[in-house]
Amino acid sequence: MADMGMNVVRLNIWYRLFEHDYYPYLYDKPEGWDWLNQQIAWAKEARVYIILSMMRPQGEYQGPDYEGQFWEEDPYYRDRLQALWVEIATRYKDETQIAAFDLLNEPWTNERNDLWTAYAQELTTAIRTVDSNHLLDIQQDLSTATPFLIDDPAQNVMYDFHFYEPYYYTAQFLRRGWQGQYGDPLTPIMPWDWELELGDPLAPPAVPSGNSDWAQYETERFIPDSGMVGAQVVFLPPDEGRLIFDAFDLIEYAPDGTASVLMAVEIEGREPDAQTYPSDSPFTLYDWNFLPLDESGALPQVETTVIAQSGFGSLSFPVPFGAPRLIFPVRQGYAYQIQGWMKGEEIKGAGGFTLRWAAGEFIPFTHESLETRLLDPEGDYNLQFYLDANVPVNIGEWGLSPFAFAPQRGGLEYVRDVLALFEKYNLNSQYWVYSRFGNYFIYKNAGPGYYALPAPENANQPLIDLFTEILNP
Structure with a gap:
């Protein structure tokens, strides 16, 4: 990290490093304290500071859709977290290699921001009884994204939010498919799904009546209407009989006729037990990725008795189906087509794969749009609030799916521009994540069934080179 020019690591901790659930308030786990002391020693050797971040507090990890008891009437978990922070602050109040305490990762109050505002003040007041030295990092409530300030007698606080902007792009091919090329003014930032107006399915390709073996079909080339920012791949059953679907490609045609495969999609049945x-x-x-368009609750059918074209699983659908992960941005003047495999059994009437258009606000996926959304008082971050208050700000997480770094997706340009924005507004930041994580990473050295130390063969080397260039001017 130091070689890349980074000078701080956000070190994530779990309360169970230090405390047993069956002996609360007793911090008698020497292995946890020894582990933390080793991190501090390594940080000193590398001259890298530590932000100690409570990723998993008592009551467990929060974040989107948290349904635990942390914020309910009984203060048991909140009291335990406060006591643990006081213990940590007491032990390390004079440790200069720890730059800050990140009090709670992604608090999620289910839109009760006043609970987090009050509790953040309680934590601050309690820690200050034993430690006035350390910077306190206070994140926004993720469920409301509402900025606020607290009263710190030491006046040693920085405020924090996480910047995965836009989320669908940063999560592409993890929680979304293709999400466009960063920096292209013709590519829209995809609105949240609930802000889209989805139209009716377009005409599917013609499938022979009766029985037919696996064959590759293609739709016509669809050109989006004015005002359309995206499209969704959908699957239509015939009037009678059964269509069975397997692998397909989503293809984009430029105005000059040049074709690009945006997504090569494999359809499977049950997810394997082995990750x-x-x-x-x-x-x-x-199968669990697909939802009925009519919200009927119907389930896709896993065709275990049919040998798929690919040799693996396939699906059929009793009603029109789609998958949120197959919503993608479209460019005006370009054409879109699906080419894929289907098999028919006693077919009567039209059916097959196709698209439906999605209307929404067009915001070009450019540096200027990122800056606007970062500052916007009505947006998810509201940096302008903190700038007006003249307080320090930390971006505790930002990062990209490793699949965003393909040349036609613009990941390196995105990273360069985001770093420039952070420098412009004097924001500290930590990239998610250095290593040993299953989706975002600088080093892909963790996965199903294995862990390893970072090494050149599992590095995102272009990203490392970019950080080294920018952070070591």
Whole structure:
């Protein structure tokens, strides 16, 4: 990290490093304290500071859709976290290699921001009884994204939010498929799904009546109407009989006729018991990824008795189905087509794969749009609030799916521009994540069934080179 020019690590901790659930308030786990002391020693050797971040507090990890008891009437978990922070602060109040305490990662109050505001003040007041030295890092409530300030007698606080902007792009081929090329003014930032107006499915390709073996079909080339920012791949059953679907490609045609495969998608049945690592080629979807368009609650049918064209699983659908992961941005003047495999059984009437258009606000996926959304008082971050308050700000997490770094997706340009924005507004930041994580990473040295130390063969070397260039001017 130091060689790349980074000078701080956000070190994530779990309360169970230090405390047993069956002996609360007793911090008698020497292995946890020894582990933390080793991190501090290594940080000193490398001249890298530590932000100690409570990733998993008592009551467990929060973040989106947290349904635990942390914020409910009984203060048991909140009291335990406060006591643990006081213990940590007491032990390390004079440790200069720890730059800050990140009090709670991604608090999620289910839109009760006043609970987090009050509790953040309680934590600050308690820690200050034993430690006035350390910077306190206070994140926004992720469920409301509402900025706020607290009263710190030491006046030693920085405020924090996480910047995965836009989220669908930063999660592409992990939680989304293709999400466009950064920096292209014709590519829209995809709105949240609930802000889209999705139209009716377009005409599917013609499938022979009766029975037909596996064959590759293609739709016509669809050109989006004015005002359309995206499209969704959908699957239509015939009037009678059964269509069985397997692998397909989503193809984009430029105005000059040049074709590009945006997504090569594999359809499978049940997800295997053994975890598999995500891929962008093919981008694999399982039965649970598909939802009925009519919200009927119908389930896709896993065709275990049919040998798929690919030799693996396949699906059929009793009603029109789609997958949120197959919503993608479209460019005006370009054409889109699906080419894929289907098999028919006693078919009557039209059915097959196709698209439906999605209307929404067009915001070009450019540096200027990122800056606007970072500052926007009505947006998810509201940096302008903190700038007006003249307080320090930390971006505790930002990063990209490793699949965003393919040349046609613009990941390196995105990283360069985001770093420039952070420098412009004097923001500290930590990239998620250095290593040993299953999706975002600088070093892919963890996956299903294995862990390893970072090494050149599992490095995102272009990203490392970019950090080294920018952070070591």
